Amino acid sequence: MAIRSGDENGMAALYDRYSAVVYSVALRVLGDTGAAEDVLQEVFMQLWRNPGLFDSSRGSLGPWLAVIARHRAIDGLRKRRPETDIADVVVSVEPDMAGDAERARAMEKVRGTLGSMPSAQRQALEMAYFEGLSHSEISEKTGEPLGTIKTRIRSGLLALRKAFAT
């Protein structure tokens, strides 16, 4: 990977490829363009400072950046210290989200899957994912039992996986 060689142009190329994914997830979580730009900057600077954090033998960079960006945005939203040790984060998924066309196709599929979920399930998943709420907080807000919330969140994530398995 170009960044391992300390190549500044390599960093710019990675930015061009993945900044939209990082920025859009941060913006959705934080709802503020300035704060989303800060997350974008932070995520790429971490990669610049420590390219070894991402191990290309254990997954693709795009999904990894998306997961790290979401974690950092939630940390910012909830004003807490970073909870996830990013060197521990290994992400297994295709696609790599690198190309515009590939990303657009995948986005359609994800939106279609979310759209076909029962609304209570989609709501629980989105509250956990975009608002960083715990299952007990979601249970309090929706009045649903804890166990139901847990099941909805997991089966929501599995539904996304299944959509890409075919």
Add this chain to the structure above:
Amino acid sequence: MSVHEQFAEDLALYALGALQGEERVSLEKHLDGCASCHRELEQLRGDMALMALSTAGPVPPRRARQRLIEAVAREPRRSATPATRGWWTLVPWVAAAALAAGLVALGLQNSDLQRRIAGLQDQSAQQLGELQRAREVVSTLTATDAMRVTLVAAKTPPQPQGKAIYVRDRSSLIFLASNLQPLPPQKAYELWLIPTSGAPIPAGVFKPDAHGSATVINPPLPAGVQAKAFAITVEPESGSSAPTLPIVMFGAGE
């Protein structure tokens, strides 16, 4: 699916960072030794990455690219880090900070050594050995299955104890505690850095494990703050920006 069913739903919450308290502790303990649950966790993170795609559309403003390029140009780049795997399970700065903290603790801080530390970070073969040892130190300090023994004068009942090791130049802080009292529901301990001037600075929210042990490693701190003491209070789980009295533990620098 080979994942252990009793952990399946907790794993999804854990991937999202939504699992707290005892459930989180017991899942992490299980994850330490369960390869199939580890694989499932990686898959769940993949599912989370897919979820991120649902937000696709907005693109960052042009100035964000310029800002990154300028920041990259300003920041001295370390030499290339060789591809690593397997042992690389902790962030290098944790290991580097532990190594530096160890050296400082030994009273060996001088400019020569500072340069040597910087040199070590660049010289990968030797450095990897050093970092590996430092990583082992950190992983021993933070292992959930570590036996933690606090020695006190004989016949003294166990007292809550905390030890903060702070390196101002690096804003690096390692905090280890033992025999902490269990917390009320929805509460957590919060560590505070008390600067020589100004208000206490939040230095990490934590909960002790079932044995009363806890660790805070390198919480985000402002750069270069001179500390005169550290304190612990009980706060809401999300932490507070100013300490809520009473102070339950306190220690001043030597």
